[in-house]
């Protein structure tokens with residue numbers, strides 16, 4: 001009977017959610033935040049959160065949907081060159097959408113556990129790999145400070161070995177590594193509040209990191 005139930009459930013859903021990403025009738029959509037824009041203050045101002053979510057992230061969503069429409073057109077025409085030419089756009093906008101969706105989940109107000117240190121297997125893995133949580137944060141901040149221009153630093157898990165590491169990326173984390181914790185080092189993430197003092201932003205963000213979300217990804 002279970003085999004009969006499953007397709008019914010899929011057909012009934014006009015909105016589906018997968019790994020935090022939401023789609024309505026095949027289109028990517030801007031995910032809701034689990035907290036108010038001002039809830040991460042003083043680490044991240046409400047104005048930055050609003051612009052970052054409502055404007056920047058929405059632009060990635062729109063750009064991704066447009067690129068996918070163009071890809072479908074190119075596929076319908078069997079235009080392989082056009083399909084290949086769309087790859088950078090899909091990487092950029094799809095990567096931006098994916099990264100920001102993960103990023104919002106990586107944050108939480110202090111009142112909802114933001115900044116409370118990790119526990120269990122993730123805490124052990126961080127201690128084993130980096131010496132301590134404090135050392136990990138220092139190394140992550142060094143990686144963030146080393147990004148020239150725009151990009152992200154991530155704590156990732158090697159899908160084959162289970163090992164964790166810090167890596168920097170321009171676009172989405174795909175392939176061998178699974179993204180666990182990402183910090184946005186684009187200027188739009190901090191400039192309105194911190195201007196050129198981005199090291200202060202990288203320091204302050206640890207007060208609102210949602211380690212419970214990172215633990216869940218690590219255990220997946």
Ligand SMILES: [Fe+2]
Nearest residue numbers: 056184186189
């Ligand atoms: Fe961003």
